[in-house]
Amino acid sequence: MFNKILVANRGEIAIRVMRACKELGIKTVAVYSDADKNALHVQYADEAVHIGAASPKESYLNADALIRAALDSKADAVHPGYGFLSENASFAAAVESAKLTFIGPSADSIRAMGDKAESKIRMKKAGVPTVPGAEGLESFSDFEKAADEIGYPILVKASAGGGGKGMRIVWDSDDLPEEVDAARREALHAFGDDRLLIEKYVADAHHIEFQVFGDKHGHLVHLFERECSVQRRHQKIIEETPSPSLTPELRKQMGEAAIKAARAVNYYNAGTIEFIFDPLLSTFYFLEMNTRLQVEHPITEHATGLDLVHWQIRIAAGEHFPYQQDQLSQRGHAIECRIYAEDPANNFLPSTGKLLQYIEPRGPGIRVDSGFRAGDEVTHFYDPMLAKLIVHGESRELAIQKMQTALRDFVVHGVVTNIDFMQAVLAHPDFADGKVSTRWIENNFNWTPPVEPPFESFIAASLADIVVPGTKSQVPGLNESDPYSPWKTPSGFRN
Amino acid sequence: MFNKILVANRGEIAIRVMRACKELGIKTVAVYSDADKNALHVQYADEAVHIGAASPKESYLNADALIRAALDSKADAVHPGYGFLSENASFAAAVESAKLTFIGPSADSIRAMGDKAESKIRMKKAGVPTVPGAEGLESFSDFEKAADEIGYPILVKASAGGGGKGMRIVWDSDDLPEEVDAARREALHAFGDDRLLIEKYVADAHHIEFQVFGDKHGHLVHLFERECSVQRRHQKIIEETPSPSLTPELRKQMGEAAIKAARAVNYYNAGTIEFIFDPLLSTFYFLEMNTRLQVEHPITEHATGLDLVHWQIRIAAGEHFPYQQDQLSQRGHAIECRIYAEDPANNFLPSTGKLLQYIEPRGPGIRVDSGFRAGDEVTHFYDPMLAKLIVHGESRELAIQKMQTALRDFVVHGVVTNIDFMQAVLAHPDFADGKVSTRWIENNFNWTPPVEPPFESFIAASLADIVVPGTKSQVPGLNESDPYSPWKTPSGFRN
């Protein structure tokens, strides 16, 4: 087993990985940029190494700095988390070249699946169903021709991409030039690679993905599905398992297809096979493979009772994964809501600022993975996800009720969040019926925040302005508009 | 289903029950004594009713005040929690007489099991194995004679009792008078009933209990065992499930005996059959039944995936419990540590004071049920349990590691706690081997706190005294012994 692991990431996932390390008795090294000097993930580590400026390119995407930090701190393995360099084959290879263990799949597996075009060709060969589309397009006329053949609407995607970045739906040939240009720019900026591919856009599709897990000795299983159809701007915001769309028969077929896909690239460690699922025809297509731990891995942990990060580490250290497929099962129902600092009333634009209050819900069956605490600054440098709120209940209905209760107890001041929006989605009959497709928010869900704040909010705001905190209310001298500023009291050491 | 439930309790269990109510869409009413005006359970409720003075007799044990509060607030059911009036048959009967639903078993079941002497006779009749002993003793010479017959050591127990109160081990006939008197006084004070019984004291016994659950339609199952052998002063401090002592065959036999015991008193709702288990002979004896929700119910929730409080409420409302015995199973390993405000170095005497800091551990697989927050006062009026720390892992080994990590992250200042003591127990080879019996702490575990605090603690204490909080360190003028008191800054509204 490893003695010390460097976590090449930040925020909630860095903390998640470090917790697993501590439980396994492994020392941890955090890395941080200028912006993260006081971040929670830095505090949580045994050691911390400064790796560069706030901009990701100069820090969390700087492979050389990360590997140097690992070597200097005498770490023997690197966990990449998700995002940043987690799906970068060159980074994985460079880590291994430096005689460090990369906690993830082989560089070859990453490379094979990282290129969306190449991976599609491989999957077709391996007999995994794929979406009709075209790869290897160069000139604009190539795009035009291929799109006409497939038929609009089409999807333009970054070959190197993931997470919705560099992805555009094109409804009409008139929009193709601008969208291809935009996708290229985003792709280049996000992945340093501007190659694109196009695909048939499946309307009303569900996004259902399968977690796979393999060890270095050729044993490979799936850990069932996650339904991730609630999306805005092509990014998941609510995930759940089991999927309300799947029958046991479909689950079996898709699980087998997932294993086939992973086996085709000699996969080991944690990975996710994403499928597009057409609920009308009950057909599914391979979409892409994420060759890393997924943001939404906690719901699989609750459903299966396994700790995926523990197993990532143990497998990277050469252990055998001990469970056979028929020993694995799903229990209860788990849901995750991604709490973002963003404004749903304003096209989900990210919101930045200082967290004036930040109170997470607590209770049985509630888990919060987060990298923030009150007083922290939410900056524009990084992903605006504040926290993942995960609940687990006996049934889907109870899990939804638990999530609704937990969201009510989540207090965030200082940045606008999607909490109220999440409540509206969870309360919608389409969600209750499991009928939400990936474009449902865009097409079917008309949410507006309340026009008039309730009386209670005005009562609380006005009383807070005149009350001395920590005491019973005292009536201040009249006619003073702002007699004291309780808000400006410095928050000192506790007494 | 109920519209509104009054929770006739305080602290963590009141909050636990109210959370379940909120998830089921039921309004909640808290009750509070003078000492609990600002307690967390009061804040958590939709409504709160003041019921009397701080002394339990005048508030949480005052049945009339509780029932009046329920009627006044138009609640339609009462959840008693554990402790206080939860096992008081008269209270259950009075609740039902007031046309309210008592969320628990029938008054008859409570009465039958509440008297330790009577219940033992019933169990013998029902064919459940019981410990050799004597009931219905009156004069002191009765006690003397019975004790001599059974043979020392013997256990003196309150007939009406539970939770170790009024319980004494007597090793020698010389000690019998004083111990009988003490047990009588404690029993009278705690339960208003000074009847005692005596039993053979089984050395090196394990305490293994089975959770039972029944609905009002005669369906009764068990939800497996909890091993609760780590005890101090006859009170459980660490519980786990599955028990490291049981084979599948023993688990089956004991589960069947538990159902037999519960069926003998027509039991419904949640209950616990406690057994004394002799690991040398692999024999087990019925000890007593707790006719209420148990403190340690969370570990059963993690192992079975069921929410026991939800089901208590649903069963009280007349629902059928839907699972058959063969549909229920245990998964993973769960451990609970009871975090007490007490001093293990000083005979576990309770510690009172203001919680200067109170930071609970967080993370996957960690659950904390508590009724305190920073700034709260721990008083001598009520039980000194601060929190229940519950972890769930894939295996016993991983659960122990998770608990150790979680305990390290639990910070409590202002009262002495048993956290360091818990760490020492968890790290002991006997605990790892599952060899801890109920008197192990007393007989085999010699714990002393460290004599010399580490250098780091002096560094932190001295620097904290000279640093202005919220800023980078500034060197204060020399020769000032106490230049400012950062500790005395009032903690105001956040800004």
Added chain:
Amino acid sequence: MKITFDNTTIDLVPTDKSYRVTLGDKTAEVEILRAKDGQLELLIDGKRLTAYVSSDGAKRWVTVNGRTFVLTKSSGARKSGGGQHHAAGELTAPMPGQIRAVNVREGDAVTKGQTLMILEAMKMEIRIQAPMDGVVKSLAVKQGQTVEREQILVVVAGQTSKV
């Protein structure tokens, strides 16, 4: 005393042990049970409410019954903050970021919805679009420039003012 938030004026009258709070035709008796660390425990006409309040200049973040609102205090000594009070046609940065592309020049005629520039922030591209048909009156930024939240980017004059 009177306090105004967002053009809504609340009247607070201290009574025996509580406040009478009035907003238009609504009135409530409010007792403050506890006020600590940005949390208020209130008894509003006998019903308990936990409210969370934070202050950020003139802004008040308020959470009641699981929902969060931002109110802006408009009376008192404090000036109202930067805010949204821009003239029509003044397009400001919705968040801090960097200008990726500028597609127009001063004097260009533009149509409603046309992408005038692209702001990059948090690894996303955000289109700054013309709010109406008109003419680019002034360009306040150029490509590559870093901008702050609410910084003016471009001013579009509507067609009616195009004389």
Added chain:
Amino acid sequence: MKITFDNTTIDLVPTDKSYRVTLGDKTAEVEILRAKDGQLELLIDGKRLTAYVSSDGAKRWVTVNGRTFVLTKSSGARKSGGGQHHAAGELTAPMPGQIRAVNVREGDAVTKGQTLMILEAMKMEIRIQAPMDGVVKSLAVKQGQTVEREQILVVVAGQTSKV
């Protein structure tokens, strides 16, 4: 500057951007990375440490590496608190509670370990036992009386002083 806790004196010497902290023959270079809400982030000889410190009169509650210690500051303007500095034979209440029973009278000869009185607190009975063979010099409380923590209950004079 020097600060003393529990007879242990710590010497702090400010250096360029940190402190040199000395305790006996141990010395460390300590940089304070952050100090907020009772938490200190320290860099001790290059190693990170999160410490939690609370103040309660002269007492300091300190948590480092998952363990909590109580130190008592003995220099400075503050007087040391009530504390444990009682003469031998003075038995004090270990916690607040009520006297359930008093088993001895003034002048009674008692033996080490003998139960002198019973204090009831938190629903438990706590025996107050003679710390040595001797005589009950004075009884400070009677049955039914409520007592505070550290309140003197009974004084036992040792046999050597029994003249």
